[in-house]
Amino acid sequence: MPAYTLPPALAAKAIAFGRLSVDLHFAYMLWSIAALFLLLELGVPARLRDLSARITTRPTRQTFLTAAALLFLLQLLMFPLSAAGHLLLLRFGISIQPWPSWLVDAAKSIALTLILFTPLVAGAILLPRRAPRRWWLILWSILVPVIVLVVVLSPIVIDPLFNRFEPLADTNPALVTQLQTIASRGGVNVPASRIFLMRASAKSTSINAYVTGFGASRRIVVWDTTVRSTPPDELSFVFAHELGHYVLGHIQQGILFAAALLFACLWFTARASRWLIARRGPRWRITGSTDPAAAAVLLLLAATLQFATEPAVNAVSRHFERAADAYGVHAIHGLVPDPAATTARSLQRLGQQNLASPERRPFVELWCYSHPHIADRIRDAANSTTP
Numbered sequence: 001m002p003a004y005t006l007p008p009a010l011a012a013k014a015i016a017f018g019r020l021s022v023d024l025h026f027a028y029m030l031w032s033i034a035a036l037f038l039l040l041e042l043g044v045p046a047r048l049r050d051l052s053a054r055i056t057t058r059p060t061r062q063t064f065l066t067a068a069a070l071l072f073l074l075q076l077l078m079f080p081l082s083a084a085g086h087l088l089l090l091r092f093g094i095s096i097q098p099w100p101s102w103l104v105d106a107a108k109s110i111a112l113t114l115i116l117f118t119p120l121v122a123g124a125i126l127l128p129r130r131a132p133r134r135w136w137l138i139l140w141s142i143l144v145p146v147i148v149l150v151v152v153l154s155p156i157v158i159d160p161l162f163n164r165f166e167p168l169a170d171t172n173p174a175l176v177t178q179l180q181t182i183a184s185r186g187g188v189n190v191p192a193s194r195i196f197l198m199r200a201s202a203k204s205t206s207i208n209a210y211v212t213g214f215g216a217s218r219r220i221v222v223w224d225t226t227v228r229s230t231p232p233d234e235l236s237f238v239f240a241h242e243l244g245h246y247v248l249g250h251i252q253q254g255i256l257f258a259a260a261l262l263f264a265c266l267w268f269t270a271r272a273s274r275w276l277i278a279r280r281g282p283r284w285r286i287t288g289s290t291d292p293a294a295a296a297v298l299l300l301l302a303a304t305l306q307f308a309t310e311p312a313v314n315a316v317s318r319h320f321e322r323a324a325d326a327y328g329v330h331a332i333h334g335l336v337p338d339p340a341a342t343t344a345r346s347l348q349r350l351g352q353q354n355l356a357s358p359e360r361r362p363f364v365e366l367w368c369y370s371h372p373h374i375a376d377r378i379r380d381a382a383n384s385t386t387p
Contacts, residue, residue, distance in 0.1 A: 031077075
């Protein structure tokens, strides 16, 4: 049976990279919680509210200004860890993006965060003024269509801000024909206009492909690093795996899961925020749930819930990835000599190129892994049966 193996020196490098990545991930998540709690203890949100009140007398504007200021301040507090993440990728050769380019991308990310999340946070403060008990349900009913809209617009508006995309047919029409053959054998029509190449090589040495968008914007994206370094038969599996996400409706299912999770989180937040403000509000100089400074309490709860729900979110993601792997093995049957062996080789290449750690740490896999461990994926491929 094939196994995920790396040369000793590369294995040591991959293990070190994996451990540092996990440490940095937990540090980032826990610091986001601690930083917000520290801001509340120092009375910073109340000071920002007071400053907003001096700038404008309109309560709605005060709420938006306070929410935006808090989000911006939080982004600044998280910036050193974000920079440490880029430094880690540079150190291990995963990223080749120069610091000036990375700083531009970081600035874009901060701007997007402010644009997308300021109305959300402000709405969670303004809605309770009209619907004290049902505000969270009203907000949920607004956010679900917004989530769908963001998924639709992401490949058209957001992704091009950070990377360059072009139709794969423009540079490699023969490959598009090969990939469409895989799709048609599975009874799926994927127009050439929905297969894109991403110029990842300007920033990264890793290989990848993914499905994105929804409805008219749905598409399959293959990184140029993947096209350059992956043999045609292995590339067939990479595409077939992503086609599996496309065919099996994982984006739609992901949206439904996100809507259900958001419902539960907003319900919890509505109750937890009232409890927290009742007990800590006087110390933090927050008068109630409609106080603009209460935005910091909502952000604190959001950061805590994001961390607490990570295992569930990643469990769903791993389920999708297993299903896409299984679909991919079957989809290339008859197109490559040995689908299982081809899949195993493709996954081995993916793990080796992206420094996937061979180390097994069950708790880390449960909490952090959005994909099954690479060794499990190779084992499942070897054990798969094709028609």
